Amino acid sequence: MAYFGIMRSGISVQKLISRSSIFSLLSSWKIKNNDVCLTTFGTCSVFYKSTVYKSSKFYSARGLISTFHPKVMIMNCITWEMPFTTTAVDFRKKRNGQETIKPIDDVEEIIDDRFLEDPAFEILRHDSNILGVFGSESVTIREVGVIVLQPWVKWGYNKRVDTSGQLMLEEAVALVSTLPGIHILDKEIVPVRSLDRKAIFGSGTLDRLVSKARSLKGVTCVFISIDMLKKSQMVELQEQFGMRILDRYSVVLGIFRHHALTKEAKLQVALAELPYIRKRISGDAERLMVMEREKRLKAALSKLAGIRAVIRRSRKKSSLPTVAVVGYTNSGKTSLIHSITGDSRAEGRNQLFATLDVTAHGGRLPCGLEVAFIDTVGFIQDIPTELIASFKATLEDAVYADVIVHIRDASHPDYDLQGATVSQTLASLPFPDNTPIITAANKIDLGLVKPKEAFGDVHLVSALTGQGLNELLLTIQTAVLRVTGRRSWKFTLPTGSYQIQWLRNAAGLAYEEIDADNPQTTHVIVVLTDQELAAFQRNFEK
Numbered sequence: 271m272a273y274f275g276i277m278r279s280g281i282s283v284q285k286l287i288s289r290s291s292i293f294s295l296l297s298s299w300k301i302k303n304n305d306v307c308l309t310t311f312g313t314c315s316v317f318y319k320s321t322v323y324k325s326s327k328f329y330s331a332r333g334l335i336s337t338f339h340p341k342v343m344i345m346n347c348i349t350w351e352m353p354f355t356t357t358a359v360d361f362r363k364k365r366n367g368q369e370t371i372k373p374i375d376d377v378e379e380i381i382d383d384r385f386l387e388d389p390a391f392e393i394l395r396h397d398s399n400i401l402g403v404f405g406s407e408s409v410t411i412r413e414v415g416v417i418v419l420q421p422w423v424k425w426g427y428n429k430r431v432d433t434s435g436q437l438m439l440e441e442a443v444a445l446v447s448t449l450p451g452i453h454i455l456d457k458e459i460v461p462v463r464s465l466d467r468k469a470i471f472g473s474g475t476l477d478r479l480v481s482k483a484r485s486l487k488g489v490t491c492v493f494i495s496i497d498m499l500k501k502s503q504m505v506e507l508q509e510q511f512g513m514r515i516l517d518r519y520s521v522v523l524g525i526f527r528h529h530a531l532t533k534e535a536k537l538q539v540a541l542a543e544l545p546y547i548r549k550r551i552s553g554d555a556e557r558l559m560v561m562e563r564e565k566r567l568k569a570a571l572s573k574l575a576g577i578r579a580v581i582r583r584s585r586k587k588s589s590l591p592t593v594a595v596v597g598y599t600n601s602g603k604t605s606l607i608h609s610i611t612g613d614s615r616a617e618g619r620n621q622l623f624a625t626l627d628v629t630a631h632g633g634r635l636p637c638g639l640e641v642a643f644i645d646t647v648g649f650i651q652d653i654p655t656e657l658i659a660s661f662k663a664t665l666e667d668a669v670y671a672d673v674i675v676h677i678r679d680a681s682h683p684d685y686d687l688q689g690a691t692v693s694q695t696l697a698s699l700p701f702p703d704n705t706p707i708i709t710a711a712n713k714i715d716l717g718l719v720k721p722k723e724a725f726g727d728v729h730l731v732s733a734l735t736g737q738g739l740n741e742l743l744l745t746i747q748t749a750v751l752r753v754t755g756r757r758s759w760k761f762t763l764p765t766g767s768y769q770i771q772w773l774r775n776a777a778g779l780a781y782e783e784i785d786a787d788n789p790q791t792t793h794v795i796v797v798l799t800d801q802e803l804a805a806f807q808r809n810f811e812k
């Protein structure tokens with residue numbers, strides 16, 4: 271199967287005027303049966319927007335390609351109302367006669383993921399204390415009564431000075447609360463000497479905790495909020511408490527599993543749990559099972575990564591600028607995108623790791639330029655790097671963005687630590703050095719955690735009230751224009767002319783006003799790449 275080229279939307283409207291010109295373009299692609307074609311537009315709606323031409327003159331790329339090449343698969347790859355994994359339509363049926371078109375809901379259909387629900391593997395997962403199961407009805411986690419214990423090193427090298435036991439405990443509680451069916455029956459900060467010893471808790475403390483867990487009605491498991499317990503620690507604690515022991519890794523995995531919607535997210539979560547399971551098994555047969563699963567998962571993910579790369583290239587080719595929004599979990603990334611774009615798919619939720627799928631949302635900068643805002647998975651402290659590593663494939667969309675916006679929670683007592691966690695994670699990703707990173711401190715309507723001056727040159731915004739968003743957008747705009755080599759141009763053109771229409775279609779108008787003294791002319795300001803400017807001049811300047 272081969273992938274074929276991208277047709278540009280908007281400014282190519284002119285080129286699409288004739289059916290024969292598209293046909294010759296398609297012929298030059300030498301498309302074969304079952305090839306995949308990517309288009310930037312899939313429906314006629316793009317063309318109907320044009321008021322200059324009547325809709326009957328225009329044909330959708332999908333319609334045309336399918337007419338001439340009935341057996342190719344066509345994907346709408348970058349229509350910005352959709353996530354990157356978007357609709358595909360399979361035109362496998364015969365061309366003549368009463369052929370029917372079989373829609374495939376998603377390009378992910380290409381991936382066969384039935385192996386994910388392997389009952390034998392389910393046992394390994396259960397034995398490793400990973401919460402939740404994928405599957406039709408089995409996503410819900412059984413009702414669980416839990417005690418949250420936040421170990422806190424009292425002194426010495428391992429004592430943390432960047433946060434407090436109380437804040438850590440609150441985050442731990444927020445983490446488990448995100449899981450459905452979990453009831454927190456007790457919580458406590460437990461002073462410890464070190465996290466590395468086989469016995470994390472001293473014997474007196476352990477006896478007290480065990481008798482508390484046993485005496486409280488309904489407690490079925492204990493969440494020890496450290497990144498990952500060693501196997502020996504886990505076995506020891508499980509024996510003492512006589513119940514399931516969870517750590518941050520297993521809880522975050524449970525949340526990921528619960529929130530994973532797309533096949534890609536599910537595959538990534540399945541990959542993320544393997545290092546955890548591997549550290550908890552001992553038999554050769556089990557190791558082999560994990561190895562085989564890892565191979566299949568990686569193969570499936572790399573297939574999807576290939577599609578993503580094509581989509582990304584197409585976005586670059588279509589010169590639609592991208593702005594990736596990254597940040598600590600629950601900082602307001604999704605809400606901010608919702609405020610800026612009005613896209614109702616980007617609805618914030620008061621949950622950690624609410625967003626697991628990288629999605630694109632179309633919005634406009636003040637200059638009228640359309641950009642795709644990319645929502646990403648949040649970061650969190652104290653989870654093993656293996657867990658984040660499995661999401662790097664999705665984060666690649668952020669890596670290739672033109673501009674990064676780092677959203678922080680200005681009202682959170684751990685503001686500095688959260689920022690540092692995100693910066694560290696970003697540093698581990700292969701960003702090009704020159705990608706601008708713009709920082710915005712969100713939720714200022716809830717009050718600032720430190721004096722305003724202490725925030726430095728960070729934008730202070732509120733996704734909820736809209737405060738500061740205009741200034742933030744202007745900064746984003748400056749960065750986008752610089753990085754993508756666009757400039758603002760002012761034209762004075764005949765009112766209602768095709769030139770104005772052309773510019774509107776090509777890039778959107780930042781400003782348009784009919785001259786008060788001479789209503790025959792209109793002043794417009796528009797942002798163009800050099801290529802767009804050249805195309806405009808070719809078309810209209812004699």
Ligand SMILES: Nc1nc2c(ncn2[C@@H]2O[C@H](COP(=O)(O)OP(=O)(O)OP(=O)(O)O)[C@@H](O)[C@H]2O)c(=O)[nH]1
Binds near residue numbers: 602647649713715733
């Ligand atoms: N008061 C206030 N609440 C906000 C603001 N922005 C977001 N929130 C709330 O913060 C919570 C988290 O918002 P999200 O937009 O889901 O955060 P996120 O960064 O996308 O979170 P994850 O996807 O889980 O990483 C939601 O309850 C939002 O309503 C804001 O400016 N002010």
Ligand SMILES: [Mg+2]
Binds near residue numbers: 603605625
């Ligand atoms: Mg989100």
